[in-house]
Structures are given as structure tokens and as C-alpha cells.
Amino acid sequence: MVNDQRESGRRQVFSAIRKAGRVARVDLARETGISPATVTAITAELLREGLIEETGTPDRSDLRRGRPRVDLKVRGAAHVVAGMKLSHLAIATALIDFEGTMIAEHTCALDKSRHSAAELTALVERALDETLSKAGLSRDQLSGVGLGMSGVVDAMGGLVHWSPSVAERNVPLRDMLGARIDLPIFIDNDANLVAMAEQYFGHGRGVSDFIVVTIESGVGMGIVINNEVYRGARGCGAEFGHTKVQLDGALCRCGQRGCLEAYVADYALLREAATTTDFADITTSSAKLQALVEAARGGDTTAQMIFDRAGRMFAMGLANVVNIFDPQLIILSGERMQFDYLYADQVLDSIRRSIIQIDLPPPQIVIHKWGDLMWAKGAAAFAIDGVADIALQNFSGNAA
Amino acid sequence: MVNDQRESGRRQVFSAIRKAGRVARVDLARETGISPATVTAITAELLREGLIEETGTPDRSDLRRGRPRVDLKVRGAAHVVAGMKLSHLAIATALIDFEGTMIAEHTCALDKSRHSAAELTALVERALDETLSKAGLSRDQLSGVGLGMSGVVDAMGGLVHWSPSVAERNVPLRDMLGARIDLPIFIDNDANLVAMAEQYFGHGRGVSDFIVVTIESGVGMGIVINNEVYRGARGCGAEFGHTKVQLDGALCRCGQRGCLEAYVADYALLREAATTTDFADITTSSAKLQALVEAARGGDTTAQMIFDRAGRMFAMGLANVVNIFDPQLIILSGERMQFDYLYADQVLDSIRRSIIQIDLPPPQIVIHKWGDLMWAKGAAAFAIDGVADIALQNFSGNAA
């Protein structure tokens, strides 16, 4: 393989194109530091392989003379991938093209939240096929599948060490799925996938170091360092929900005490509320939480106290992460409005106050409300990343 | 500059040699993935430039036939650098050769702990010259100077945002020193430097992701990710001492509440001890702490309680870092025996218990007791890194 240094050039150029959305070759050369001549050579290759395409001459609002630039963009039609998210009682699937455009979506209900790995592979396969038929596509038109779930997942090894969705421990889920679905499979923790979604399609575009915090029923975190999702040595980094915010504090689902999750997750709030309030007439925990939110809004001081402490604990935990990481940007990525109390101004202020003070602007904090396909889109982003990786490796220029 | 891909090869080979200590070319080729032919070419260049040297054929304990391998190692005599550490009332300086061998050391007392930047440059210059004359060297035999201090330091920009040793804020100390000492100057936070010392000469050799925790009067942390010291977006990452371990907790020197430092630093312990014990007859705080340690050992329950809580807070703070980072290795790097209580087995166990449990071995925790030149050696490691960088850049093969 002499084609080794070329690969790095191709990678640089391609990711610059993706990052920019649409760029002319001149700008690619300027941004990557690669000479215009080489940019021409590389883009010609990528064009030939169909990974990118030329668009019409760009918007000439800034009338310049000279030869007009020709913008390049990722060719959406090059690949279609599926992003799937295993959650409590459903499998959400999204089909997304190489540019990130949504092609189809589908949600498949589950009868219970935890399944054996064998059951799960069958369910995932079914959900995938249902989505494909909905979109009128066949499996061989797909280039890869990304799958996310909460829990501890080793993305490199394709192992699920532990997940609330999987009955067994240490399941080689990637290979199990790969055996039934003959496509490249990519599995990861869901918070990491949201980080990738932000990196590819959201606020993280072009930001090299940022943190994404997600709240579902637990608290998750994804870390991007140097334009890459950081996964830790054992593949179980960023367990933000289980950082401790109180010595010998509240009991957590994980069996330890004082975890952040044990203060801010829905079950934690309801546990507290149950001390004074009896939600006997409300059945679902989601509705109970809603009632608690209403109570706080309505002036119930106990309910307010509960949310207040949760917010302050959240701020403390997040400030710790910032003090350790010093990211450029923190994205609070949420799906449900129920967690608004954690994103309140006073919480954000509290975070800012708890960060070590220097004479530089503090990291930016943005709140990003996604639709309910956030997770699946993240899984798709992961798949796109993997597929692009393969595509950039394999095709070795000299197709002739 | 066509000499761009060559540089990367040289870097790879050189750092592989440094990491290994002594290696034969075959192994370099295997480890770096570069072909043997190219390894020969590159090592020939490095040899010509004097950056590395051949050693006699290695220990033939594993008798193999065939042509014996010739080991290569970094040539210590290639460069000498100075590592300097600004601490409370002294400047410690170490002269170290390119291999990391100590050549000379010197400590220069200071009359006060905080100086203006102008005073400081003069003091550093004096300390450097004194050390050089002690070793019988002149300035032009030196290739670089590394300087570490506690506080918030922007290593890239050469700025000291804030330091207990410097009177002003946001001082361009690197350039100020560079103006008086005509050598490459490298400044950084001291905890980062200890991380580099571990990476180059200590337990961090060959480990790609690890964390170093240092305790002096404050608590510092250095993070190595992907073989590089992570410095954060604004250059103020890893402020471990100011992560919060208690909501609205004890008051810290930094003005905030609940910082880890406010529970484990010497001043924090003495502050608590003062409530029940009067150390009126003891003058230095170091001696007071010693007395407190003795009291605890002697069975004083109050003293024991104080240390116990400090240890548990420390464990909690560190467990948080581990839950976020998932490092391969944690190095507790200490100079003074006084902090033994933080390194006690029960503290380490407490850390392990607070880490999220998966079916993989937990990160290794090692305690590394350095002499008092730890800090200066770290500064020297930083300087060596910088000097090597320059050396690998500049010499462009074709010396002819």
C-alpha cells in the first residue's frame, strides 16, 4: 500500500467539504493547507468515485470578477445509512443519506424494555426491514447501520458491556447483528451518538472540543476532543450521570451513593416527591413528573425545592466537567421539555459561577432542543462516519 | 516545503525510539508500520544529525541466529536543557540531558513568594546562571529552558493568566524571559509538567491515556490523552483542585465554595484542626501539619476524623475524574510524605468503589514518590519535548 499518504489528503479534503457544506477548491486549498494542484487531483478522484459532486456556481451576492468558483458538496446519493436507537419501549429508526438528509423514519414499539441479545437482533432486523419497505428501499441499497443504546458500550470492540435494554452482559452485539444483516454495523452509547449528531449536523459543526449533555431518563455525556469522540481507555468514558455530587448521598440505580443521576433523573425527583405527595391516581411516571412540574409552577414550595436542588446539583456536576475539560462549547441537548428546570437561567448562571475564573470568556453554553429522532440521527451520523471511513480507504484512485 | 511527509516519519521514528529506550531498526519498522528501508534512511539521518546513536548489540539473553540487531537510543549529549520550577519560596532548577539524565541541580531561595514579572525574570535568569556555573556549562551549551509554576498558564501562548508566584495577571512571561535569555523558553502549569515527566521518565512511558494527580499545597492534575498533554480550549483545563465536592461547602482560597482543595489542602486541614487544637507553639504550617499527622497516628480521634474526611473527599473527586475519562492509569505523584493520608489503601479502595462497575479491570492506580526535583524534571521534560520538536523540524536532511 503506497496509497497511504494520499489517504490522509483525501480524508482532510473530504472532511473539509463535509464541514463546510459547500466549498470551492480554492478555499479547500486554503483551509487544508494542501496546494491547489493537489486539491484538484484529490477532488477529481472523489468526484470519480461519486463521494462528492459539483453544484452550480454559488450564490453571487458578492460579485467578484474572475473565473467563478465551483462549489463542491458531499453527494447525498452516494450512500444511505440507517440510524437506530434502542430506547425504553421502542426502536426508532431513521434512514439518512450521505449528506444527512432524512429519507425515512419509523418507530417500532417493543413489548418490554429488556430483551435477550438474540431477541434484540431479530427485533432490530425487523425494525430495519420495516423502515426500508416504508421507504421503498432494499437492504442492498444501504451502506451501513448505526445503533445506539444507553449503557456501557465498547464501540471499538462492538461489545455491549451492560445496557438496560439487553438482558445479558458483555454481548458481542455488533457481530451478532452483522451475522444477520450483511452490512457494516456500528454500535455505541447513545450519548456519544448525540455528540456525533451535534458534530455533523448540529451546533458542534466546526468546533474541535465540546461536550454534549443529554437527558433522557438518565444523564449522559459525550465528549469531543480534537474533532473526535473521546471514548476512554476501556470504552466507558463520560459516565457523567454517575459522577458523585454528594458524599454518601442519595442511592442511585447503579447501587452507589451520591451519583448525579440520583438527584436529577425523573425517578429521583419522584422518589423525593413521594415523601409528601401521593400520586396514587396517576399511573405513568411521565405523567407523575408532569404533575410535579405543574405543582412547582403553581407555587408548591416542596415541589420547587425538589427542582431547585436538582438544578443546583446538575450545575455542580457540569461545572466539574468544565473545570476538568475546559471545552469551547457545552451543548445541552434535550428532547423532552420536562427537563427544562435543568436548563433554567439560574442553573446556567450557577455553572458559570462555579467555573474557575480567568480573564478569558467562559465556554459557551447552548441549549439544543431536538425532535424525538435526535438519537436515531446520531446513530446515523456514526454510521455515516464509519461508511465514509471505509469509502475513503478502499477506493485506491487508479480505478483504470 | 516538500519536506513535510518526511518530517512526520522522522517524528514517528524518533518518538518510538524515545519511548522504547533502546530498539533495533526491525522493531521500529514493525512498531511504526514504516518499511525497513525507510527506517534505515530516517535513522541514518537522525544519526548524522546526532540526535540518536547506536549502542552495542543488545543483551543476547534470547539467543537468536541471524545478523544481530543493532539497538538505537536517543543521544543524551545531543542537547542539554534546564527545567525550572517556581514554588513558594524557592526556584528549583535541574539540568537534564536529552536522554533525561540529571546533570546538575540547584535550588535558589526567594525572599517572598510573590514577585512582579520583572523581578521574576531577573530571579529566573540568576537561578539559571547559578545552576549553569555549578555544572561548568555556559548558556550557549543549553538548548532550551522549561519553567513551571502553579496557577493558570497558557502554554501555547506563553501567558501566565494567574499564578500565586506572579504579582500581575496575564503576563507574557515566555516572551519576557526570552528577551533576556536567548533560548527557546517553554512555560506551563506545574501539574502538566509532572504529567510530562511521568510520560517521559516515569510510569506514563508508553501509556497513551493517563492522569497524574499532584499534591503540593494545592491539588493539581495533568491529563494525557492520545499521548499528548490535554490543555483545554482556553489552556486552563484540569483544574482538579477546584472541582466541587460539596454543594455550598467549605470556602476555598479561590473564593468559591466546596472545592476539593478546600477539603484536602494543608490549609484546609489546619483550619479544621484549629477549632479544637491550638498549635500556638508551632510556627510553620508545615510543622503544624506534621503535628496533626502525629496526633492522628497517636489515636487522636478528632485528628483522625479530619484526615478521614479529607481522604473520602479526595476519593470522590478522583472517582469523578475516572468516571469521565476512563483512563488506563492514574498516577498519584507526590513529593511530601505528609500527604500519605490521601494515598492510603482505604482511599484507593474508596476510589475503586466509586467507579462505574463493568466487567473489565479498573484503571490501574500507582503511587509515585518523587524526590523534590520532580517539578523541575517535569519542566525539563517539557523543554526536551520542545527542543526535539525544533530539532526534527529544522534539519532538513540534505545537509550537504
Added chain:
DNA sequence: ATATTTTGATTTGCGTATTGAAATATTAAA
């Protein structure tokens, strides 16, 4: 109209790094 200028993209020729294959060196084992 036509020439000139400006800017972007492409082609060309060259120096050089990398590499596979072959050659060479050096030792142990047969």
C-alpha cells in the same frame, strides 16, 4: 466590441519520499 484584469481550476515537470525486491552482513545451527 475588444482588450485587459482578475480570479479559479488544471496541467506539467520536477524533486523527493517511500517501498518492494534484491543484495549484503552476521550470526547460529547443521
Added chain:
DNA sequence: TTTAATATTTCAATACGCAAATCAAAATAT
């Protein structure tokens, strides 16, 4: 001594990236 094994070096072939030159397409000047 011969053979086998292993390490290193040499050498020719290749491919890569770059600077400079050239081509292309537009705006602007004359």
C-alpha cells in the same frame, strides 16, 4: 564448511505533492 535465519542496506521503480505555467471564465476598462 555449509546452510539457515535474521537484520540491515542498496537500488530501481513508483507515486505523491508542489511550484510554476497554462487554461478558463467572468468583470471591467477602453
